[in-house]
Structures are given as C-alpha cells and as structure tokens.
Amino acid sequence: xxxxxxxxxxxxxxxxxxxxxxxxxxxxxxxxxxxxxxxxxxxxxxxxxxxxxxxxxxxxxxxxxxxxxxxxxxxxxxxxxxxxxxxxxxxxxxxxxxxxxxxxxxxxxxxxxxxxxxxxxxxxxxxxxxxxxxxxxxxxxxxxxxxxxxxxxxxxxxxxxxxxxxxxxxxxxxxxxxxxxxxxxxxxxxxxxxxxxxxxxxxxxxxxxxxxxxxxxxxxxxxxxxxxxxxxxxxxxxxxxxxxxxxxxxxxxxxxxxxxxxxxxxxxxxxxxxxxxxxxxxxxxxxxxxxxxxxxxxxxxxxxxxxxxxxxxxxxxxxxxxxxxxxxxxxx
Amino acid sequence: xxxxxxxxxxxxxxxxxxxxxxxxxxxxxxxxxxxxxxxxxxxxxxxxxxxxxxxxxxxxxxxxxxxxxxxxxxxxxxxxxxxxxxxxxxxxxxxxxxxxxxxxxxxxxxxxxxxxxxxxxxxxxxxxxxxxxxxxxxxxxxxxxxxxxxxxxxxxxxxxxxxxxxxxxxxxxxxxxxxxxxxxxxxxxxxxxxxxxxxxxxxxxxxxxxxxxxxxxxxxxxxxxxxxxxxxxxxxxxxxxxxxxxxxxxxxxxxxxxxxxxxxxxxxxxxxxxxxxxxxxxxxxxxxxxxxxxxxxxxxxxxxxxxxxxxxxxxxxxxxxxxxxxxxxxxxxxxxxxxxxxxxxxxxxxxxxxxxxxxxxxxxxxxxxxxxxxxxxxxxxxxxxxxxxxxxxxxxxxxxxxxxxxxxxxxxxxxxxxxxxxxxxxxxxxxxxxxxxxxxxxxxxxxxxxxxxxxxxxxxxxxxxxxxxxxxxxxxxxxxxxxxxxxxxxxxxxxxxxxxxxxxxxxxxxxxxxxxxxxxxxxxxxxxxxxxxxxxxxxxxxxxxxxxxxxxxxx
Ligand code: SF4
Ligand code: SF4
Numbered sequence: 040x041x042x043x044x045x046x047x048x049x050x051x052x053x054x055x056x057x058x059x060x061x062x063x064x065x066x067x068x069x070x071x072x073x074x075x076x077x078x079x080x081x082x083x084x085x086x087x088x089x090x091x092x093x094x095x096x097x098x099x100x101x102x103x104x105x106x107x108x109x110x111x112x113x114x115x116x117x118x119x120x121x122x123x124x125x126x127x128x129x130x131x132x133x134x135x136x137x138x139x140x141x142x143x144x145x146x147x148x149x150x151x152x153x154x155x156x157x158x159x160x161x162x163x164x165x166x167x168x169x170x171x172x173x174x175x176x177x178x179x180x181x182x183x184x185x186x187x188x189x190x191x192x193x194x195x196x197x198x199x200x201x202x203x204x205x206x207x208x209x210x211x212x213x214x215x216x217x218x219x220x221x222x223x224x225x226x227x228x229x230x231x232x233x234x235x236x237x238x239x240x241x242x243x244x245x246x247x248x249x250x251x252x253x254x255x256x257x258x259x260x261x262x263x264x265x266x267x268x269x270x271x272x273x274x275x276x277x278x279x280x281x282x283x284x285x286x287x288x289x290x291x292x293x294x295x296x297x298x299x300x301x302x303x304x305x306x307x308x309x310x311x312x313x314x315x316x317x318x319x320x321x322x323x324x325x326x327x328x329x330x331x332x333x334x335x336x337x338x339x340x341x342x343x344x345x346x347x348x349x350x351x352x353x354x355x356x357x358x359x360x361x362x363x364x365x366x367x368x369x370x371x
Numbered sequence: 372x373x374x375x376x377x378x379x380x381x382x383x384x385x386x387x388x389x390x391x392x393x394x395x396x397x398x399x400x401x402x403x404x405x406x407x408x409x410x411x412x413x414x415x416x417x418x419x420x421x422x423x424x425x426x427x428x429x430x431x432x433x434x435x436x437x438x439x440x441x442x443x444x445x446x447x448x449x450x451x452x453x454x455x456x457x458x459x460x461x462x463x464x465x466x467x468x469x470x471x472x473x474x475x476x477x478x479x480x481x482x483x484x485x486x487x488x489x490x491x492x493x494x495x496x497x498x499x500x501x502x503x504x505x506x507x508x509x510x511x512x513x514x515x516x517x518x519x520x521x522x523x524x525x526x527x528x529x530x531x532x533x534x535x536x537x538x539x540x541x542x543x544x545x546x547x548x549x550x551x552x553x554x555x556x557x558x559x560x561x562x563x564x565x566x567x568x569x570x571x572x573x574x575x576x577x578x579x580x581x582x583x584x585x586x587x588x589x590x591x592x593x594x595x596x597x598x599x600x601x602x603x604x605x606x607x608x609x610x611x612x613x614x615x616x617x618x619x620x621x622x623x624x625x626x627x628x629x630x631x632x633x634x635x636x637x638x639x640x641x642x643x644x645x646x647x648x649x650x651x652x653x654x655x656x657x658x659x660x661x662x663x664x665x666x667x668x669x670x671x672x673x674x675x676x677x678x679x680x681x682x683x684x685x686x687x688x689x690x691x692x693x694x695x696x697x698x699x700x701x702x703x704x705x706x707x708x709x710x711x712x713x714x715x716x717x718x719x720x721x722x723x724x725x726x727x728x729x730x731x732x733x734x735x736x737x738x739x740x741x742x743x744x745x746x747x748x749x750x751x752x753x754x755x756x757x758x759x760x761x762x763x764x765x766x767x768x769x770x771x772x773x774x775x776x777x778x779x780x781x782x783x784x785x786x787x788x789x790x791x792x793x794x795x796x797x798x799x800x801x802x803x804x805x806x807x808x809x810x811x812x813x814x815x816x817x818x819x820x821x822x823x824x825x826x827x828x829x830x831x832x833x834x835x836x837x838x839x840x841x842x843x844x845x846x847x848x849x850x851x852x853x854x855x856x857x858x859x860x861x862x863x864x865x866x867x868x869x870x871x872x873x874x875x876x877x878x879x880x881x882x883x884x885x886x887x888x889x890x891x892x893x894x895x896x897x898x899x900x901x902x903x904x905x906x907x908x909x910x911x912x913x914x915x916x917x918x919x920x921x922x923x924x925x926x
C-alpha cells in the first residue's frame with residue numbers, strides 16, 4: 040500500500056504540480072510589463088573612447104547584450120553580488136569583508152547540483168559517462184569503501200550553516216519567516232535521509248531504478264509491482280523530495296527562475312543609445328494630462344505646454360524677447 | 372529648521388518575526404514626513420486622487436473604499452511592472468542587503484533594512500495575492516491591510532531615499548528603491564502624498580521649475596551671475612535664454628539659480644559657455660520653460676515624473692537645438708538617463724535629426740571637430756552630462772585649464788547615488804577633477820562609485836521635518852569624509868548633485884567636520900582660462916567664491 044501511494048500516486052501528483060506551477064509562475068511574470076529600462080549600474084558606463092572600462096565595468100554596467108549575458112551568468116554561477124558583500128560596523132570606519140553567506144550559498148548550490156547530477160543515474164539508462172566520471176571523481180573512487188560522495192555530505196553541512204545563520208545572527212533571525220526555516224528543515228530532512236539510506240539502512244537501488252524508469256514511461260502496472268518491494272526508508276526520502284517538488288513553485292525557491300527575470304540585472308545600460316518603449320504608455324501626452332481614473336473618478340492635471348506657459352507669463356517672456364533672448368550684466 | 376538631537380543614539384533592535392508583522396504605532400520624531408496639503412495635490416496643474424482634503428497622520432480621512440482602491444492599485448502595479456512582481460516573489464530574506472542601507476545603519480530600526488522595508492508591502496501582497504498567504508495567514512508571513520498598516524507603509528516609504536545601494540548587493544538585484552517607488556504611487560491613489568516633494572512637483576508643473584521661479588526671476592538670477600563674473604574676471608560675459616536657433620539647450624537643476632554652494636557651479640557653467648562661444652562659435656541657450664533639470668516627480672510616481680519631464684524634449688524641439696546638455700544633479704540623471712526617452716517622444720526637429728546622423732561637434736562648430744557622441748548616445752536620447760562634455764573638451768585639448776588656481780583646495784568626490792547606480796557616470800568626473808586640480812583624493816573604496824553612500828536626503832527626504840533621519844542617514848558618508856579629512860587634510864567635498872549640496876553643509880556641521888561643499892563645475896570654472904577673451908593663466912585674481920587666489924607671502 041505504502042508503495043502504491045508514495046511510489047506511484049504521490050510522485051505523479053508532485054511532478055504535475057511542479058511542472059504546472061513553474062510554468063504558471065513564469066508565464067505570470069512574463070506577462071507583466073516592463074515599463075522602463077532600469078538596470079542597476081555597478082560600474083563605469085560606456086562612454087567616450089578615452090574613458091577606460093575594465094572588465095568588471097563591462098559586466099557591472101553592461102552595454103551590449105553579451106555583456107549583459109555575462110553579468111547574468113556570473114551572477115548565476117558565481118553569486119557575484121554576494122561576493123561583494125561587506126559588513127558595516129558602527130564602531131569602525133573600515134569595513135570587513137563578510138563573504139560567509141557567499142561561501143555557504145556556493146557550498147549548498149554546487150553540492151545540490153552534483154547530487155542532482157548523480158541522481159540522474161536513477162532515471163537514465165545507460166548512465167551517461169560524464170555522470171559516472173563526475174561521481175567517481177568526487178568520491179575519490181577506491182579510497183573509501185563504500186565510496187563516500189563528498190557532495191552529499193557537504194550539502195548537509197552547508198544547510199546547517201545556513202540555518203545556524205538564521206538562528207544565531209540577530210538580524211537574520213528577525214528577518215526569517217517560518218517558511219524560511221521550513222525549507223531549510225525540509226532540505227535537511229531530505230539530504231539526511233538520503234545519506235542514511237546510502238551508508239546505513241540500504242535500499243535496493245536496482246528496484247528504485249526500476250520503479251523510476253517505469254514511472255517515466257507510464258508503465259503503471261509494473262511500477263506498482265516494483266514499488267511494493269522497496270524498503271520503507273526509501274519512501275521517507277522519496278516522499279519528502281516529492282513534497283519539496285510540489286512546494287517549489289509556491290515558495291521563495293522560485294528564486295531559481297526569478298533570477299533571470301529581474302530587470303535591474305537583465306537589461307543593458309544603453310538607454311542613451313536605444314530607446315525603450317513602454318508597452319502601456321504611448322508617450323505622446325503625459326498620462327496625468329489625459330487623466331488617471333481611481334474608483335470611477337478621473338483626476339486630470341492641466342499640461343503646461345508652451346502656449347499655456349506663454350499666456351500665463353506673457354509680460355515677462357516678452358521682456359526676454361525684447362532683450363533678444365540675450366542676458367548681459369546690467370550697467371551699474 | 373528642526374534640529375536633530377544633540378546626542379544621537381543608535382539603538383539596534385531585533386524583534387521576532389511576529390513582531391515585525393505588527394504595524395509600528397509610535398512614529399519617531401524627525402522621521403515622519405508631513406502629508407500634502409490640498410494646494411499641492413489638488414492644484415489645477417497637479418491633481419492627485421482625493422487631494423482635496425487636508426489630512427494628518429492621526430486622521431487620514433481616507434476615502435470610504437480605500438482598501439479596495441489600494442489593492443486595485445497594487446494589482447495594477449503587479450501587471451504594469453514586472454520588477455515589482457518578481458521582487459515580491461523571489462526575495463529569500465538572506466539579509467545581504469540589510470546593513471547596506473544608510474538609514475538602517477543610522478537608525479537601527481529593523482524595518483529600515485531594505486528587506487524589512489520591502490517586507491512591509493510584501494506581507495500585504497502575500498495576504499491578498501498568493502495562495503499560501505490566503506490560507507496560512509500570519510504563518511506564511513502575510514498580514515491584513517489595516518489603517519495602521521497603511522500608516523506604517525507611509526512612514527517607511529518616506530524613509531527610503533531611493534538610492535539603490537541595496538540593489539547592488541542583492542543576489543537577485545532586488546531594487547528596494549523600485550518597490551518603494553511603486554508603493555508611493557499606490558499610496559497616492561488613496562490620497563497619501565508627501566508634502567515636501569509635492570510642493571516642488573506642483574510648482575514645477577505650474578511654472579516649469581521646482582522653486583516656482585517665474586521667467587523674469589530666472590533671467591534676473593542668471594544676470595546676477597554674469598555681474599559677479601564681471602567682478603571676478605573683468606570681462607563682459609553674456610548668455611542666451613529661450614533662444615531659438617542655438618546649438619545646444621542647457622538644463623540645470625533650479626537650485627543652481629539661487630542656493631549656495633550651487634551658485635558657484637552656476638558661475639562655472641557660464642564661464643565655460645562663454646569660452647566655447649567666443650572661441651568656437653558654439654551657442655548654448657537656457658530656457659525658462661525647460662528651466663528645471665531635476666524632477667521631483669521621479670520620487671513620486673511614473674506619472675508625476677512624466678508630467679514634469681515631458682516639457683524638455685518639447686522645448687528642445689521648439690528651440691531647434693541639436694542636443695541637450697544637463698547640469699550637476701543626481702536624480703535628474705536617473706530621470707534623464709533611464710526615464711525620459713521612454714516617457715516621451717524625442718525631438719523631431721531637423722537640426723536634431725541632422726546632428727545625430729553624424730554626431731560630431733565639428734558639425735556645429737568646426738573647431739570642436741573630433742568630439743563625437745556616437746560611442747554611447749543617439750538621437751533617440753540626446754542628453755550629455757556636463758562633466759562628460761568637459762572631460763571630452765579636456766581630452767581633445769579644446770579648453771585651456773590652469774590647475775594651480777585650485778591649489779587652495781584639497782578635494783574629495785562624492786558619487787551621487789543616481790548617477791553612479793542609475794547611469795554609471797563614475798570615471799568622467801574623476802577625469803575632470805584630476806585635470807583641473809592638483810589635490811584630489813578618493814574616499815575609501817567601499818563608500819564610493821557603485822557602493823557610494825547616499826547623502827541621506829535624496830528621494831524627496833530633504834524635508835526639514837526629517838532632520839533627525841537625515842543626520843542619521845548621512846552618517847556613513849560623513850565617517851568616510853572624516854577619514855579623508857584626517858588622512859589627507861581634505862577641505863572640500865565635491866558633488867555634482869543639487870540635493871547633496873543642500874544636505875552636506877548641514878551634515879558636515881552636525882558631524883563637526885570642517886570641510887566645505889562644492890561642485891566639480893566650480894573647480895572647472897576656477898581653472899578655466901578664458902583664452903578667447905585674452906585671459907592669461909596668471910591673470911585671474913579671485914576664485915568663484917570671490918576669495919583672492921594668491922596667498923600672501925609667509926601665510
Ligand atoms: S539581499 Fe535580496 S534576496 Fe537577500 S534579503 Fe535582501 S532583497 Fe532579499
Ligand atoms: S534604496 Fe537606499 S534608502 Fe532605500 S532601502 Fe535601499 S539602501 Fe535604503
């Protein structure tokens with residue numbers, strides 16, 4: 040019974056929610072307009088040729104789409120902004136670098152990547168050779184028996200460190216919502232149960248692979264059969280992972296997709312070369328002069344165009360006209 | 372003027388997450404902005420929803436269905452601005468931005484951490500726009516929109532100077548300034564506007580500039596500048612205003628017409644324009660209609676920004692100029708760099724089009740051939756910063772400068788937030804300063820360029836009633852100034868921003884740092900040799916402040 044529920048029904052539901060949820064969120068973001076081109080410029084703009092730009096300037100204040108792509112990639116793969124982090128001390132004029140968050144973040148995300156790559160062996164037949172190679176390298180194959188996968192352990196450590204930050208640093212504790220603790224606990228439970236399964240209470244991995252490949256080709260009868268043979272410890276790990284998958288689109292974990300959508304980073308700083316068009320404002324007449332409507336009432340501001348202006352201040356403007364638009368010092 | 376407290380105590384508090392969701396009821400003195408009066412927001416020229424009643428924070432006099440209106444405005448914002456929506460969703464509350472905000476550093480108030488500030492509205496977003504918030508409520512970090520929450524939103528939306536420093540450090544580039552900007556727009560939909568900025572917005576939409584100067588006033592002010600320059604240089608100088616057929620339109624922030632130390636920058640502009648006209652025949656005109664470079668509307672909302680900046684391209688077109696030079700102002704360049712050509716149609720006059728086909732200054736004045744703008748600008752925009760312009764003139768050896776005339780100054784340079792983080796103008800001012808003066812030192816690296824600290828009064832917070840907040844917010848900047856003051860004996864803080872020039876004199880006095888304030892164009896004006904008038908480097912006897920240049924022997 041456990042096998043059918045957690046081995047077949049739950050994963051299908053979880054994957055369905057995950058896929059639909061992520062697609063929904065992305066479409067939802069993409070459907071929202073980008074009215075202005077507002078990159079946060081972190082370096083020297085493109086300017087006259089004699090104003091030199093370093094490689095950092097090119098990425099921090101990108102002008103071309105390649106430089107912008109570079110900025111995004113550095114952000115995604117190296118968490119570049121976190122690498123700039125400093126900490127402010129009230130009692131010192133200097134600042135100390137505080138890159139722990141960067142370190143923990145990198146530790147976590149890269150181990151996660153390795154772990155996921157390693158897990159692909161349960162879905163793919165034959166197992167791609169790079170997955171094998173990568174696993175062998177990180178496990179220092181042959182040194183320990185059974186092989187110890189470094190990433191699987193580092194990820195647990197990193198998660199603990201990230202959580203300790205939220206518990207012991209006062210600022211971070213104040214900022215942390217229950218959901219922030221929750222995802223960390225969930226990830227810890229998943230990774231720890233995974234490690235337990237690997238080193239202590241073993242599950243039959245051939246059966247697991249059998250189950251997953253059958254699920255993938257919707258061979259449900261066979262899947263149910265296999266599912267009932269697998270040890271319960273597997274379902275703790277697997278069930279939690281399914282839960283995470285289903286929770287993903289509704290949580291802050293969506294930052295994984297959102298990082299691509301932030302207009303402060305994904306737009307080039309080329310406002311003066313190429314005009315950005317606002318999809319909801321044709322920019323012919325100011326919106327306020329057309330009037331904005333709130334609760335059924337329209338509020339309209341009069342536009343000070345040149346003719347109105349001239350009419351309002353005619354005498355003074357005519358004096359300027361008489362002086363032939365020239366200002367000279369008054370004779371004393 | 373309200374005074375900041377004698378003794379400034381920074382009390383850091385770390386409440387629980389639950390407490391963070393509860394609206395603050397007691398507002399600190401010196402940190403709450405006054406609400407607008409009907410004459411500012413119910414004016415013929417600037418009419419905001421429900422602007423016809425006088426309100427204060429004890430009695431908001433909200434329209435009956437305010438909650439609905441506010442949430443509608445929020446929905447509208449979510450659809451109209453992807454940044455806002457994405458920023459509502461993806462913050463992971465990592466805290467990287469927390470101690471990057473000068474107001475947080477200065478006040479210790481946890482809701483002044485950029486993420487704390489964003490959470491104020493994010494919690495409302497969760498409650499009304501996300502399933503988790505609807506179902507789990509407080510546990511999901513969601514809260515009801517009540518009148519107290521609305522007050523709190525107002526209180527903290529006007530404790531952010533829109534400086535974007537937080538955005539630099541955030542792994543997703545979450546720009547709290549942008550969140551706050553759209554939040555202010557939502558607040559204005561239920562009738563809550565901040566008085567200080569709407570005074571200027573209303574004045575600017577009625578007269579063309581923030582100060583409400585009429586054409587004659589602006590004329591007279593510039594004329595006085597020319598008179599002072601006659602005393603200083605001995606030459607009869609002139610300039611143009613509203614002149615059709617000039618080559619260039621020049622737009623400065625209106626504070627430059629009056630305030631000190633802005634005034635010395637004004638004199639610097641005038642000297643430069645005279646030299647360029649006499650020597651090369653390049654004519655530059657001012658305009659009373661487009662007499663405001665700043666744009667307080669850009670602190671308020673998209674629409675208000677557009678109402679104010681819509682005049683400028685129109686005026687360029689009417690006068691038939693080829694391009695526009697903008698003066699020393701920070702937020703002006705957020706507006707003129709990132710907003711103006713999206714919010715308006717660029718000029719369509721012949722001169723403009725012709726120039727931008729081959730944007731070489733030689734097309735306007737033969738002697739200036741070789742200075743080209745097409746490495747970064749086009750006719751779809753057409754604005755050049757005065758310091759970029761001067762940098763190019765120096766590089767191409769088109770003006771003669773005598774550095775030694777600035778020898779009494781040991782300068783440091785403050786990067787205004789908006790031109791550093793909203794434009795990327797970082798090296799040009801430094802290039803200019805190194806070429807017009809001998810003593811120039813930068814402040815520590817973590818306080819300049821893209822990491823520059825705000826002056827604490829930007830984004831509409833230059834109001835007198837915010838003195839406490841301003842003096843706290845400026846603290847990190849002041850500590851950096853004190854550092855170079857002690858280390859290099861710096862005696863002037865240069866900044867190309869009108870708001871800085873208004874804020875820093877108070878701040879330096881409050882923090883007891885004996886340093887003057889000025890703008891780079893003042894230094895350019897001092898050093899500029901008016902060769903076209905026959906001036907020799909050693910001829911100038913006074914600097915633009917009217918002080919004698921040559922120090923007495925033995926001093
Ligand atoms: S740095 Fe960005 S993601 Fe982190 S708490 Fe601040 S706004 Fe949120
Ligand atoms: S934009 Fe500036 S003032 Fe506003 S929250 Fe960010 S750092 Fe603070």
